[in-house]
Amino acid sequence: MTATTSRPLSVTEAIESRRSIRKYLPEPMNQDDLREILRLASLAPSAWNAQTWRFAVIQNPELQAELQAAAYGQGQVTNAPAVIVVYSDMEDTLNTVEETAHPGMGEEGRSGQRKTFEGAFGAQDVAQRGQWGLSQANIAFGFLMVAARSLGYDTVPMLGFQPDKVRGLLGLPEHVQFAGMLPIGKRAEDGFPHHRHSVERITTFY
Ligand SMILES: Cc1cc2nc3c(=O)[nH]c(=O)nc-3n(C[C@H](O)[C@H](O)[C@H](O)COP(=O)(O)O)c2cc1C
Structure with missing residues (x-):
């Protein structure tokens, strides 16, 4: 842990105090904290434990x-020390799908995992299954922001960029889909107070 917090914020505290920070x-990022934030994000759930998310960490001006x-x-x-x-x-996920079978399930689990994914995605094209992969990566994106705040860091989620250019800069294949770009560091501004719909406005209780 670094200066801002002496203990991790609770989930409630992290969610309440997270806001988009642009200064x-x-x-520089504490590298142990950075790894821990990534590890926590990697604990996000995904359908069939597919873990389609991948992280590119840039700390290079x-x-x-x-x-x-x-x-x-x-x-x-x-402006942020890291992005x-x-x-x-999804293509890497499919090519290495056995890795995501729980080791406790043995060889049967590994071959079962491959069959499941071939059944679900074999007939889909790269773009279609890429959309599914992205829906899983978005979960980790959310976890990442909350994990960062919990350890005393601030972020701003971003989709305002040209995907093809970012693929080119990071040497990523055409099929990858972006959940977003996340500048991360310690806040030098307060950000805006939350402005949200009420629970009543967005919820139907049955
Ligand atoms: C997927 C996504 C993409 C966003 N893209 C940008 C962006 O490109 N630039 C930016 O300044 N903020 C971006 N935002 C931040 C939103 O404007 C911000 O989350 C929203 O206004 C709510 O404010 P808060 O995060 O402070 O609660 C994005 C947020 C999300 C979730």
Whole structure:
């Protein structure tokens, strides 16, 4: 743990205090905290435990400047000490699907996992199954923001960028889909108070 918090914030505290931050203190990320945040995000659930999410961590001012240009010049991309790009790689998921079978289920689990995925996605094209992969990666994206806040860091989720340019800069294949770009660091501004629909407005109780 670093300066801002002496203990991890509770989930409630992390959710309440998270807000989009677009100005950061000029301090490098603590690398242990960064790894722990990524580990916590990787504990997100996914259908059949597919874990389609992949993380690209950028802590390189030159590359951040190029990413900023691909993100219509948004300042937080270079202002933050690090940027985590969260994407889904459904083709990698399918090619290595046995890895996601629980080891307790043995060889039967591994071959069962392959059969399940072939049955579900074999007839779909890359774009279709890529959409499904993205729906799973979005869960980890949410976990990532809450985990970061819990350890005293701030973030801003971003989809305002040109995906093809970001794929090119990071050397990613065409089929990957982006959950978002996440500048991360310690806040140097307060951000805006939450403005949300009421529970009544968005909920139907049956
Ligand atoms: C998927 C997604 C994409 C977003 N893209 C951008 C973006 O490109 N640039 C930006 O400044 N904020 C972006 N935002 C931040 C939203 O504007 C912000 O989350 C929303 O206004 C609610 O404010 P809060 O995060 O402070 O609670 C994005 C948020 C999400 C969830």
